[in-house]
Amino acid sequence: MPRGRATVRDVAAATGVSIATVSRVLNQQGSVAPETRQLVEQAVEALGLRAPAPRGGTAKPVDGAVYVRCPYVLTDYFGLIVSSIAETLDRHGRQVVLNAGEATQEDPALASLASRRGIGGAILILPPEPSEDLVRLSSRRFPFVVVDPRTALPRDIPSVSAAHHSGARQLTAYLTGLGHTRIGVIAGPREWLAADARLSGHSAALADVGILPDPSLVRHDQPTTQHGYRAAGELLDLDPRPTALVAFNDKAAIGALQAARERGLSVPADVSIAGFDDLDLSRATSPQLTTVRQPLQEMGRMAVSLLIRLLDRHEVEALHVELATELVVRGSTGPRVSTIA
Helix, strand or coil: CCCCCCCHHHHHHHHCCCHHHHHHHHCCCCCCCHHHHHHHHHHHHHHCCCCCCCCCCCCCCCCCEEEEEECCCCCHHHHHHHHHHHHHHHHCCCCEEEEECHHHHHCCHHHHHCCCCCEEEEEEECCCCCHHHHHHHHHCCCCEEEECCCCCCCCCCCEEEECHHHHHHHHHHHHHHCCCCCEEEEECCCCCHHHHHHHHHHHHHHHHCCCCCCHHHEEECCCCHHHHHHHHHHHHCCCCCCCEEEECCHHHHHHHHHHHHHCCCCCCCCCEEECCECCHHHHCCCCCCEEEECCHHHHHHHHHHHHHHHHCCCCCCCCEEEECCEEECCCCCCCCCCCCC
16 A cells, blocks of 8 residues: 555554544554554554654644534524634634535545645534544544534544433423323434434433333434424324324424324324424424423534634643533423323
């Protein structure tokens, strides 16, 4: 293999250690056994992967603009995060280079990001790229922070997210407290970290009251109104049907409201419906949605705070930050009043 063309994945394959461990060795971080470190360093030398320079306490702060990548439509959820990031960076005197819109999802932006002139660091929002690409970017000592990671990240890649598990657990606990024991779940895509964490929180709340999770009551789908409508229809057509539905987000919950209405079901008398996010549209429905509020703007501000510390070469101990969520009770949920045979 030509020198300089090797990747972190190649080193991991050659040594039999994880990509995250290779990244820690390249970044000269601790928590790696001496023999493992030596093995990786030998493989790096043999394969010709260019290792980053050692981190030093006297390194100069990093100049340049901040590249903000959000490959989604900037409405609702994403718009709030991006706006807070831009406003906070402006207060720090940092310019923003924005890469946004669904058309940019196929843009191989990360491959050349570390070598772009005038770019000092980046904030990546729900990046669609595989975690290996993020590890590779990290191995080049390029400062960046991930907001709401789609997949699990190594410990040394900074990230900010909401407390998905505890938020979902609180919501389901509220519903079981209202007497609901048969609760349908409109979950997000199976491969999403947030979907897994929220489903785990839901299951934990059921276990708290002695209820075993029922896989037949779970539908994994995209977090849109259309997909929420379809998934809710399948759940509401079950016999017996659920007495409550929890959706991955407010948009999917709105689809569930529509599916219930078309079946002549009253919300919340016949079925309670809840969302997640607390977007403006959650207060525009009839009845208004019970939901879990994510601190979206604070997530953006916290991401900037972490990145500025990285750019200033300050030590960052809390690399994975989870911000607390809040249950918001509105009219779309109520006590279970009907008995399901």
